[in-house]
Amino acid sequence: MRRVLKLAVALWIGGIVASSPQISNGADPCCWRAAVGAVAITPKDSLWMGGYAARDKPADGKIHDLFAKVLVVEDLDGNRLVIVTTDLLGITKELRNAVETQVQQYGVERKSLLLNASHTHCGPELRSERLLRLGIDTRYAALSRQYVRWISQRIATLVGEVVGRVEPVRLFYSHARAGFAMNRRLPTEKGFINSPNPDGPVDHQVPVLRIETEAGEFKGVLFGYACHATTLSFQKLCGDYPGFAQQFVQEAHPGSIAMFMNGCSADQNPYPRRTLDLAKQHGRALANGVETALATKKQTELRGPLKVAFKNVTLQFAEPPSRAVLEKQVQSGNKYIRIHARGLLDELDASGTIETEFDHFPLQVARFGDDLTLVAICGEAVVDYSLRCKDELANGARTAVWTAGYCNDVFGYLPSERILKEGGYEAGEAMRYTTFPGPFDNSVESRIMAGIHQLIHESDQR
DSSP: HHHHHHHHHHHHHHHHHSOOOOOOOOOOOOOOOEEEEEEOOOOOOOOOBBTTTTTTSSSOBBBOOOOOEEEEETTOOOOOEEEEESSSSSOHHHHHHHHOOOOHHGOOOOOGEEEOOOOOOSSSSOOHHHHHHHOOHHHHHHHHHHHHHHHHHHHHHHHHHHHTTEEEEEEEEEEEEOOOOEEEEEEEEEEEEEEEEEEEEOOOEEEEEEETTTTTOOEEEEEOOOOOBBBSSSBBOHHHHHHHHHHHHHHHSTOEEEEEOOOOOOEESSSOOOOOOHHHHHHHHHHHHHHHHHHHHHHEOOSSSSEEEEEEEEBOOOOOOOOHHHHHHOOOOOHHHHHHHHHHHHHHHHHOOOOOOOEEEEEEEEEETEEEEEEEEEEEEOOHHHHHHHHHHSSSTSSEEEEEESSSSOOOOOOOOHHHHHTTTTTGGGGGGSSSOOBBOOOOHHHHHHHHHHHHHHHHHH
C-alpha cells in the first residue's frame, strides 16, 4: 500500500512539473516588482490623420478606442524601466520631452523611460509643423498641438499611478512566430519598388514578456512583431492589426493588460491588405502567436539585475543638394518634392548652409540579467537592425534579444547600409516628407551599432 501511495505522489508531482513553464536557466524564482495600466487616448475632436500623405480630410469616427499602456518593472535594488506603448503613428520629440519632464515627479529618470508607437496609419497626426508645411487648414495644426499636450498629461498621470502600485511579480520570456509580415522591397529592372517580396529579409519572431504575481495570477503581457501597421487606409481611427491583437489577447485573459511594441518593420508590410476583416485576421494571427508563446514549455524566468542605459548618438546625412538642384526641384510637378526643396532653400537663405548632422538620435538598452536584452531604436528602422542585433548581442544564444523600432522619436525612415546602396523609398525617397536634407550617409548603420555596443558595455560596468 505504501509503495502504491509513493508512486501516486510521484506521479502527481511529475504532473505538476510537466504542466509548469520550463525555467530554462534553472534559477530560483526571482522577485521583481511590477505593475501595468492603460488609458484611452482617443481624440475628442476630429483630428487630421497621419500615415498617408494623400489624406485630404480629418477622421470621421472610430472603429475602436486608441490606448496608451504602461508597464513599470523594478528589480530588488530599485532599478526601474518604464515602457509606454501607444496606438499612434509615431512618438514625436515634443511628446517624448513632455512626458519625460512630467514623470520626473514620480522618480522616473530619462534613461528608464521608453516610449513606443504601434505605427498605426489610422491614428491622429501629431506633427503640427508638418500640417502647416503641407498647407493643411491651420486649425488642424492647433488641434494637433492640443492633442499632444493632452495625451502627454494622460500618459504621465498613468505612469505615476502605475509606479505607485508595483507589487512582487515573476517575469517570463518566451517567443513564437507569426507569418503575415512580408518584405515590401521588390527588386525590378527600374529599381526597388513597394510591392510584396517573398524572398526579402523578414523577422517573424513574436517576443513575449509575461507578468504574473507570486501567486501565479496573470497580470499582463508585452509582445512585439516587426510589421508596418498599414492594413488599413480609411478615415476612421483604429489600431489596425496591433489594436486587434491586443484586444484578442485581453479577451482570452480577462482582467489582464496586453501591450504591443512594434519592431524593426520599416520595410515590412502586412499582406494581404486594405480591409477591416484583414486587419482583424492579422490581429488574430498575432494573438495566436502570443498564445503559443505563453503555452510553450520553453520559457525563461528572468533574473536580475535590471540595467538600463540611454544616449544620443550623432548621425550624418549624405551631401545635401546644391542651390541649383533645389531651385530646379521647386518647379517639380510633385507637390512633396516642391515643399521639401522650398524648405531647404529657406534654410540655406537663413543660415547660409544646410544642416548635415542629426545629433540627437536616441538609443536605449534594457538588460534583464543575462537572460534578455531589449534594444530600443528611434525612427522607422528596417529589419536589418533586428537581425543584426540578434546576431551580435545573443551572447552565444544564451541571451534573448528583442529589438524595437519606433521608440522615443519617430522622425522618419532609418535605412541600413544595404538599403542605402539599393536605393528606393526607405533609402532616401521618403525624406521628402521630412525637413531633413536627404538620405543618411553610408555610416548610419555602423554608428548606430557602435552606439548599441557602447550602451551594452556601459551597463556591464554598473
